Amino acid sequence: MAYNKPLPAPTPETQEYWDGLKRHELRIQRCRDCSRHYFYPRPFCPHCYSRNVEWTTVSGKGKLHTFVINYRPARGFESDVPYVIAIVELDEGARMMTNLINVQPDPQHVTADMPVEIVYDDVTPEVTLPKFQPARR
Amino acid sequence: MPAPDSRALRHKVAIVGAAETDTVGLLPNHSMLHLHAESAFNALDDAGLTLADVDGLATAGPSPVQLSEYLGIAPTWIDGTSVGGGSFLIHVGHAVAAIAAGYASVVLITHGESGRSRVGVVGAGGGAGGNQTPGGQFEAPFGVFGPPSTFSIPIVRHMKRFGTTEEQFAAVAVATRAWAVKNPRALMRAPITVEDVLNSRLVAWPLHLLNCCVVTDGGGALVLVGEDRARDFPKKPVWVLGRGEAGAHSNISQMRDFTQWTHGIAAGENAFHMADIDRSAIDHAMFYDAFTHTPVYALEALGFVKPGEGGPFMAEMHTAPGGDFPMNTNGGGLSYTHTGMYGMFAIQESVAQLRGEAGERQIRDAKIGIVHAPGGFFASVSTLILGNE
């Protein structure tokens, strides 16, 4: 069946991020002046406003920062409910929205600060989405 | 850089006309623009003015030029700030400066939204935009679907940091419904319990249906003039004593701290600084309640309680009828009405209380009210402090 969920379209400043995911690498940016990582990609640091920034490959490990267990599906997500819409805080400090998968969508099993790790989900030949799952110990 | 200081504009501009559409709720025979016009006519009638007197226009949803065309006016000051449901509070703050500066003398601010019936919807109306936007790239692919799945994202972090409970959030719905019982215009008027909220169907855990606002059609409008004329109208003027506004993120994943509304703190501080009053001077509060957690974040951001104390405060029913902190006395977005951009209705209730027009839900001797609203998902924020003396 064709993938019928919303798909991202890269812009020049986000292309490297999406290209990295296709290679199953999580590429985000880091500021060379204040040393902080940030997300989403842009050609300057939103913390100290330096334009002296670089791309880095990060571990894809982090913690579940906050989440909802969603029962009203977006277009294409009808057969997925309930599903976890999550904010993950990467070990490097940046936060990103994702889905927590391979877990029972239940507050007994999904808890704030649980360790998580990235899963590269090749949803189409062109697009890989960064999903997360509970970290294997 | 020195901190901005707007104290000179305290008590310089007043609301002299305020009204909602004849009815609110389900209005399938009104287009969106018709709702704006009905609100405008009612507010101008309230002030004894007509559209011919209006030289300033502010609105959100449709642009001020779309609305000027429909109303048949050509205002010489316009403000189309459209940053979500609190936009009208921001318009009031901007109108104060515009009138004080001499840019306009009679400012009309309108809201109208066919939120439920979706008739003749004009304007941007929100949404993530295309799939190249930050929202389109970094949120939409994960199945966010409107406010219940985005506005709700911070809640679990508040619970984790402070121990806030689902029962405490549910108490907000219970207290607010108790006010709606006293408002004959409210959509939902049957009393509810904490158990009713927790047993209502799940929308986006930890949100249940009764943690969420209603969806309705309706509108409201305000007329503002300067101090020199403010006492010449049929109703006692309601003065703008303080205002604050701020914006920080658009997408919820970019909220700086999910446990506190950091730019909401800034908006509140600016409003209290301008009004030059203490928190203890506030008699009445309208905290925009798209969901039950929004007023909790407002209460904490504005300094009425310490961070993390909002949940227990709500559970103690201070905000319910008979409590010492009357809040959302019209029944709020949760039970009265919520067209999509509810901020206008929050201002209307504050004005009604300060005029002594709130009927069975009137707060005795209310002299100073505060109105505080998010726009988008804690994205923009605005605060007004209003007074009747």
Ligand SMILES: [Zn+2]
């Ligand atoms: Zn930096």
